[in-house]
Amino acid sequence: MAHLLGAEQLRVEYPTRVVLEGVTVGIGDGDRIGVVGRNGDGKSTLLRILAGLQEPDDGRVTRRRGVTLGMLDQTDDLGTGRTVIDTVVGDRDEHEWAGDANVRDVLAGLIADIPGSTLVDDLSGGQRRRVALAALLSHEWDIVVLDEPTNHLDIGGVAWLAEHLKRRWPRGQGALLVVTHDRWFLDEISEDTWEVHDRIVEPFEGGYAAYVLQRMERDRQASTMEAKRQNLMKKELAWLRRGAPARTAKPKFRIEAANALIADVPPLRNTVELAQMATSRLGKDVIDLLDVGVSYGDTEILRDVEWRIAPGERTGILGINGAGKSTLLKLIDGSLKPTTGRVKRGKTVVVATLDQQLGDLSAVAHQRVSAVIAEKRTTYVTGGKELTPGQLLERMGFTSAQLSTPVKDLSGGQKRRLQLLLILLDEPNVLIMDEPTNDMDTDMLAAIEDLLDSWPGTLVVVSHDRYLLERVTDNQYAILNGRLRHLPGGVDEYLRIAASAAAPTGSQDAGRATVASVTEAGGASATTAPVSRLSGAEKRNAEKELAAAERKIAKLQGQVDALHVQLAEHDPADYAGMGALHEQVRGLESQLATVETRWLELGELLA
Incomplete structure (x- = not known):
């Protein structure tokens, strides 16, 4: 693997503290690196130094001769007086960029809804961000550095970006360095993870899921409470390493160690218990939307919405920007009356x-x-335990010193955590969360998700963060063409609707559906799907097949998860073994996709 860029003994100091100290890292051809860490620990600073936009106080950065690097910074400097298309394609002639499949893919995937003749001065903040990302990706680079690229992208846009980055270079070529709080995106695009913490950069093999496993093992090893057990394990490891059999047993041993780490962890949520608690607090009736429609003048936003929200229901709402998600939330909280x-x-x-x-x-x-x-309140009960507000603050990442800080001086992420805490102390029984991941790092998102796991109320979440939606909600709905549609297949089903809408256009380079095509496809699916009339025997056979498909999906998913654990722990120098594992994963994922498609067909047939 050819070396592209390196940094030696980096030191960065600000007036109040040292951010990086003695950091040495390298980037080579084929690297796909995700960068994680708490807000303020130096992730963006590290990226800017590696990109040459900021000088370190000590140390140096070297780059191989001829290597090109493009970076998306958090500040979108697009200049003034230029059109969108000129900003994206630069000075290239129209026949040149129009004949470039990569440029067409970027235009369709990121800014299909923005007219090319629009001046960048007239764009909103979200549109400026997408134009800046498109301008970067429409050019060829040896190294692409992205700082929070998923901001202002919807779920379809994030999925498109992940797919684009995965096929941007041939395998073993190019390099990618990404800072993002979107954990699903990290797992999709990264093959290595750097954690920035305590002035250092610590590398981990694998994406976000593998990083979490390795970090948990690291933290347990560092715990004084585990000292005796660790000493025993060190002796065991030393004995295993003495002989040749240790090399052949290592993958199995690592899998068993990983399973042991999570064996004593309780399930994410006891949904039955939470539903019972919610019923006792709420009663059987929560909020029912009965044949609801909302119009502003001649513009119809929502129509024919029928939704009976149950006690303890945890629902995620999907939809493109402008689909009517905020309108739906206002109907639920009572701030808007239906037309x-x-x-x-x-x-x-x-x-x-x-x-x-x-x-x-x-x-x-x-x-x-x-x-x-x-x-x-002076106390708060969560998960059967009584906590003081101070303990809740600590659980959500606040230090004792921050208790004396004025609210106006808190960071964006700290304010959002404080806002959630104040809401929970008021003890509502229906909680609406509108884009709750803003300004949050991955550690804080995990802490909030853990808190919500034991919260016994009805939860409605609107977010473009796919990981959060799948983590804290049990059902997903989409607003498509003004109607509310249940998604038995979750986010994947929503993305399939977008893909099927793009397919009939005939464009081979449309990365994802435009706003209009997604909406039209969703509306058509919701309103014109043929109604199946099954006989009694046919219905029973379909139900049996559906149950068998569900068991098959669970079995295949378990096998895929087990192989991912093996990949995360496998010796990276064993190329033949890694290749064989990848082939097994691809084969199982292909089977899983086929079974899931049949499961969806059966669900539609029985609906």
Whole structure:
């Protein structure tokens, strides 16, 4: 693997603290690296230094002669007075960029909804971000460095970007370095992970899932409570390494060690218990949307929405920007009345919303965090345990020193965590979360998800973060062509709708469906799907086949997960073994896709 770029003994110091100290890293051909770490620990600083946009206080960065590097920074500097198309393709002639499949793919995947003649000065913040990303990806680079590229992309856009980056270079060529809080995206595109923490950069093999496993093992080894067990394991490892059999048994040993690490971890959620608790707090009636429609003048936003929200239901809402997600949330919280139909609300319902504006904190901006917390409840019960607000703050990443900090001086991520805590202390029984991942690092997202696992209420989440949606919700719905449609297949089904909408256009280079095509496909599927009339015997056979398909899916998924663990722990120098494992994974994933397709067909048939 050819070396492309390296850094030796980097040191970066700011007036209040040292961010990086003695950091040495290297990037070679074929590297796909995801960078994780807490907010403020130096991820963006590291990227800027490697890209040559910032000089370190000590150390040096070297780049192989002729290597080209392109970077998407968090500041979108597009200049002024230029059109969108000129910004993206630069000075290239139209026949040149129009004949480039990569450029056409980028235009279709990122800015299909933005007219090329639009001035960049007139774009919104989200549009500017997508144009900046398109401008970078429409050119050829040996190294691509991306700082939070998924910001302002919807789920379809994130899926398109992951697929584009995976096929951008032939295997073993080019290099990718990405900072993002989107954990699904990290797992899709990264083959190695760098964690920036405590002034150092620690490398891990594999994507986000493999990194979590290795980090958990590292943290357990560092724990004083595990000291005796670790000493025993070290002796065991030393004995195993003495003989040749250790080399042949190593993969199995690592799998068993990984399984042992998670053997005593409880399940994510006891959905039955939470539903029972929610019913006792809420009653049987929560919020029913009965044949609801919403129009603004002649523009129809929602129509024929029929949704009975159950106690303890955990639902994720999908849809493109402008589909009507915010309108749906306003119907649920009661801030908007429907144009047609009615909204029926249970007598005991208490709704709270975690919004994007942090408006709830404006009234207490000059108060200290401790004073704001003192005005709320003195205790909070979660997962059967009673916690003080201070303990909750600690669980959500606050330090004792930050309790005396004025709210206005908190970072964006800290404000969002404080807002969620204040909401939970008010003890609502219906919680709406509108893009809750903004300004959050991966550790804080995991902490919030852990807290929500034991929260016994009804949860409605709107987010473009696929990992969060699949982690905290049990059902997903999409707003398509103004209608609310259940997605038995989850996010994958939503993306398949987008892909099927793009297929009839005849364009081989359309990376994903445009706004109009996704909406039209969703509406057609929801309204014109043929109704199947099955006889009694046919229905019973279909139900049996559906149950068998579900068992087959679970079995295949378990086999794929086991192989991923083997890949994460396999010796990277064993190319033949790695190749064989990859072939097995591809074969199982192909079988899984076939069975899932049949499962969806049977579900539609029995609906």
